[in-house]
Amino acid sequence: MFEHTGEYIKNDMIIEFSKTLEMFDLNQSEARLFAFMYLSNKPLTLDDMSEALGKSKTSMSTSARSLTELKLISPVWKKGVRKDLYQANPQLFKIFMMTYIDKWVDASKSQKEGLEKIKRQIHEQEALPNMEDRLEEVIEFHRQIEQFFACMKQEHSSLK
Amino acid sequence: MFEHTGEYIKNDMIIEFSKTLEMFDLNQSEARLFAFMYLSNKPLTLDDMSEALGKSKTSMSTSARSLTELKLISPVWKKGVRKDLYQANPQLFKIFMMTYIDKWVDASKSQKEGLEKIKRQIHEQEALPNMEDRLEEVIEFHRQIEQFFACMKQEHSSLK
DNA sequence: AAATGTGTACAGTTTAAACTGTACGTAAAT
């Protein structure tokens, strides 16, 4: 009976925690899986995950792969166990923030470059002359984003 | 012919700029509409938007409403014009960053509270005792997020 | 008061993402 209640409570925890994880651009499936794995705090098989979350094994396999690529979980080797085991990485804040900030800096930089290329086009072809100013403002916007997050990163890494 | 080329270039600009806007949690429709409006830099009717983006007027109406609620665009009144007019707000960086940071702080706070409530439940019912530690770590994670973004906000508002 | 123009609620459709079950390749166990 306690066991029963416990299951419900754990499920609530997973749902609540995963909301935050979704803000770091995990999809719902990935977020719930990571939440479950982090709270379980031990190596888990695909079958464990599948049973606990009520999703297919294929789905777990897919999400586990994504989470591994994001370095949020890691494969674990255990002698005598045939099934693949995965465990959530610790240092929640460090890993999530780092990954997140990097994503912003990279994306913003790449989009800024795209816009600068367009700016040159406009200039050369003498098209849309009235739009050059506005475009420059948008590029400046990207510069500020980059700078802001780069600054965040520095601060973050000096903290921990 | 220049006009023709110009249209393509403007379209490229919209697509590139809107990628960045999507990172601020606008959906594609909202992002493209805002990009178009910002680059146009003048009051626009729903018909203008509809024609420029090749989407239905209903769709424009919906997106324009969302953008207004987000305070990213504003209704504009112009004597003698029956149609509703909207114009993109300036100060890109300030508005986007502020809104974005606030969203994080609020969401993180709310989710932290949810988790604290669950923690009390576990304690009272003496269920899942082995999970209390892990839950505490997750709550700590939320504290750090809150603190981090609150700090960012302060820094940001002191800048501009 | 009637007629026209405008924005949006709503139902239905299209489109894309998430998920599942089957089938198969690979590796371990017999």
Added chain:
DNA sequence: ATTTACGTACAGTTTAAACTGTACACATTT
């Protein structure tokens, strides 16, 4: 060498989001 167990590619299905067209309410113009 054969059998069994496991993970995942792939095709098909379910689910949810985005979009459209019609209809209507409200306001402005005749």
